[in-house]
Structure formats: C-alpha cells, structure tokens
Amino acid sequence: MKALLIRDLRLGTRAGGGFGLGLAFFLIVVVLVPFGVGPETGRLAAIAPGILWLGALLACLLSLDRIFALDWEDGSLDLLVTSPLPMEAAVSIKALAHWLTTGLPLVLAAPVLGVLLSLPFEGYAPLILSLLLGTPALSVVGTFGAALTVGLKRGGLLMSLLVLPLYVPTLIFGAEAARRGAEGMDNGTPLLMLAGITCGTIALLPFASAAVLRVNLR
C-alpha cells in the first residue's frame, strides 16, 4: 500500500504528471474573476469565498482524469486488479494520492489568492478550514467519476458531467462555511455538515469506485 502511494505521489509530482497545472489553473481563474465582475474591493470581498471554492473545485476536476488514465494506458491497472491488495484499498490510496498532489496544494494556495480577491482578514481561517475539510471529498468523489469513465476515449467531458452534480453538496456547505466565516457569522453547522459529507464519502464511495473499476476491467 505504501509502495503504491509513493509511486502515485512520484508520478503525480513528476513533470508531465500535471502537478502544478491544477495550481496554475486555480491562479488563472482567480485572476480572471476581477476582469469579469470589476475591480471594486467590496464586491470582490463579498464573492471571494465562493470564487475560491469554485476555483479549487474546478482545478480538482481538471486533474481527475489522470488518476487512472496513465495506469490504464500502460496496463498497470490490470496488475492492480490481480494483486493481493483489495481494490477498495487501492482506490482509496489513489484518492489519497490525488488529494496530496492536488487538494492539499490548492488549500495552501487559497490564502495567497485570497489576497488578490481582497478577502477580509477574518475570512482566512474559515476558508482554509473549510477547504481542508472539503477537498478530500472532492478527491474521493472524483475518483469514483474517474473510475466510471476510465476506459472511454474522450471521457473527460463526460466525467465532468457525471462528477459536477455529485460535487453540489460539498460545494454548498464548503462555500457557505467560508462565506459565513468571512462575514463573521457562526459557521459551525455547515462545517459539521461538510465534515460529515467528507467522512461519509471516504467511508462508502471507495466500494462503489472499486466495483465500477472491476466492471471496467472485466
């Protein structure tokens, strides 16, 4: 298991693995927003938590197809099926590796980008906390979507269509927690709901992802 994790991390951070692309995409989205809505500080501050959440979500989505694509192409996915490691564990490791190479950097980058959107000072802690709690769910759900479309040519667009509706609850609670925090309100409830969704998806979705992957490799 550890070997698989290390291998995936190495693949993910290697040049060409797409590490950094997600971060760059996040940066570009955030830079483009003021061009779209105008540079007024007040307006930007009001939408900053939502934009940062949305940007992180899209950056996460963009990097999903490489969870299985490389392994599918060189056949190591078939090896994974025949290995003694249960499929559910392998899928969870894959999701963890994706989170470590995509989700975590996004969380760390978000405060820096918050400055660009003039996020109020009180907003940083809730933003980081909500992203920290929410992005694992994005990775796990995304792994399910990637497993569904693994063998398909041009599966990327289809995967977006499948995964985005599944992201709705996470986005709602995450952005709500960040927004309430930025406005100085109590954000305990959305944070708890967000944590609940993350725990639930981590506990249950790997079974679905593993089942789907088995079907796809049949």
Added chain:
Amino acid sequence: MMPELGKYAEAVLSSYAVSIVLLVALVAMSVMRARRVRAELDEVEKRIRRNG
C-alpha cells in the same frame, strides 16, 4: 367555449402549449424509434434465417 383567463392568459396558455409540445415530442420520438428498431430487427432476422 374558451374560458375567461384574464390577465394571466398568456402564462396559462404558454405552459399548456410547452407541456403538450414536449409530451407529444417525447411520445412521437419513442414511437418512431420503436417502429424503426422493430423493422430493422425484422430485416436482420430475415437475412440471418435466409443465410442459415
């Protein structure tokens, strides 16, 4: 015959029109596809029977 719909006539009529058009389109597409697939299957079966 036509009931008096008052100032909301447009809303009522357009929602009936939209719904009926959508339902008829759905039914028409289902029936047409059913006919086409049935005919194609018949043809294929006939051909296969002929060729043994």
Added chain:
Amino acid sequence: MASIWQYANPKKFIQTTDRVLPWISGMAVVCLAVGLIWGFFFTPEDFRQGSTVKIIYLHVPSALMAINAWLMMLVASLIWIVRRHHVSALAARAAAPIGAVMTVIALATGAIWGQPMWGTWWAWDPRLTSFLILFLFYLGYMALWAAIENDDTAADLTSVLCLVGSVFALLSRYAVNFWNQGLHQGASLSLDKEKNVADVFYHPLLVSIAGFVLLFIALVFLRTQTEIRARRMRALLARERLQ
C-alpha cells in the same frame, strides 16, 4: 406458479406488454384528456392566483413523475445488480429520457407560473434548484449509457451511478434547503386532508396525475421493448460478423 420474475424473460416481457400496451396507452390518453380539459375549461379561478392555478394540472403531475421516474430507475438498477435481469437494466435506461422530459416540463411550467406570481422566472429556491440538479443527474445518466458500447458494462456502470446519484441527489436536496429559504409553497398534495388544495382543484388534479402515471408506464413499456430489440439486433449483428 407465476411469479413476477417470469417477466424478466425478454420474450415474455414483449408478449405481455404488447397485449397490455394498447389498453394502458388508451387509458393514459383518456385520463390526460379528461384531467386537462376538466382542469382547463371547467375549474374556477383561484381568488389569489387567478387563472394561473390551471397550470397546476401540468406542474404537479410532471414534478411527481420526474421524481418517481428516478425512483423507478433506482429500483430497476437494484434489481439488475442483484438478479441481473437484462429487462430491468433496459427499463431503467428507457425511463431516463422520460424522467428528463418530465423534469423539463415541471421546470418550464414552474418558471411560467412563477413569472406572474413571484415576479420572476427563476429564483434559487430550494425546490427549483433541486429540480435543476435532478435534471443534471438525468443528463449524466443518459450520457453514460450512450458513451459505453458494451451493453452489460453500461448497465453495471449506470446502475452504480444511479445508486450513488440517488444518495447525492438526496444530500443536495437537504444542502439546498439549508442554503436558501424558498418562495415555493409546501407540498400541494398530502394525505392530511386539511392541508390539501381545495376539492374543485383536487379532483381534476388526481385524474391528471393518473394520466401522467399511465403515460409514463406506457412509454416505459414501449421504450423497454425498443431497447430489448435494439440489444438483440446488436447481438445478432455481432454474431454475424464473427462467422
């Protein structure tokens, strides 16, 4: 002893549905015609909503069927996963476009109704929003069916998607409720008679709902037959190519 599972045989399914299909579709047409004509021509106006209340005969049944179609797909997917009857998987596939159209009708009539009543076509109200999300789920489900060539693989994958999607659709419903308070009124129908809409509107509404249900059943039967035939044709052609 006849059991429901004998209809899992595609041939038997086609025979039986062929026999009942004319009756069901006839009844659907009659119920729809009676319900809608009764509702449109012979019901009074609501004292607050004016004539827009007549939209209820389309809005409520289509919204009901939009949800019930998904539930039917969920049950059919479960049957496919557990017992692996092809008819079940194909019925779920057949129901999806019907559900999607019902969702569109519910959203469209709702928007048209909302314009005069709330002064806006669209509001990010929980009910409206969750219907929009439901529509996205339908789109994804149909796209996945269309994308995969192997029938059994497609059935497996879409069933799992339907199960997972159901959980997330439910989650979204509550998330959306939490996120925004709504303009939409509460349920129009409930077993609690007190809370129901008035009788004059209630009876034609029931007929109309019956019409929508029957129409849904008829369409599912017809489309499932089509899917069975299409599947058989693909199998025959594949065998032919092998020889």
